[in-house]
Amino acid sequence: AQSVTQLGSHVSVSEGALVLLRCNYSSSVPPYLFWYVQYPNQGLQLLLKYTTGATLVKGINGFEAEFKKSETSFHLTKPSAHMSDAAEYFCAVTGGSNYKLTFGKGTLLTVNP
């Protein structure tokens, strides 16, 4: 079985500040990890993914995440927050013969002017 824990259901930052959204996973097989963003009244948009290879992955809108196997983590970061980053962010895992995405409960990011 796989699971995802997102630490902090709500994160608030100032515009221009570092964004750090935490994700820890549990998987009995090598994981594939994803971050999705959901804006109000919209579907989920893929930000970035880790499958194999380089452990630091870059995504859209200036976001990046680092896969740390020893820490079972896949934290999402962005050096400088923008007002348009305000949304809910979901970390998800698949792996092995398991094709379904198992999601964390989400982190709501608020960006203050």
Add this chain to the structure above:
Amino acid sequence: DSGVTQTPKHLITATGQRVTLRCSPRSGDLSVYWYQQSLDQGLQFLIQYYNGEERAKGNILERFSAQQFPDLHSELNLSSLELGDSALYFCASSVGVGGNQPQHFGDGTRLSIL
């Protein structure tokens, strides 16, 4: 725009009724997934189809069923609706069945049961 189309965007109906949600995957994608998003359960996987065949089942109730048609569009049928079925239902698609292939989501159908 993800390329995944879901209709309708909103559905309002009453308990005991039956509804059908429709999904057209991205061009070239053979896999379709259905997810339910609710405040208490979060995002939950329901079912997956690949090229017309069921591949995986998740937390899908017996009152719910799905199918994928030869043109690859999919329908999720919800029957004997209960208040607790009110949720946002997402369809996602991917090229194949590998877990390393990203799933692209539609904008969802918001189902409200009165």
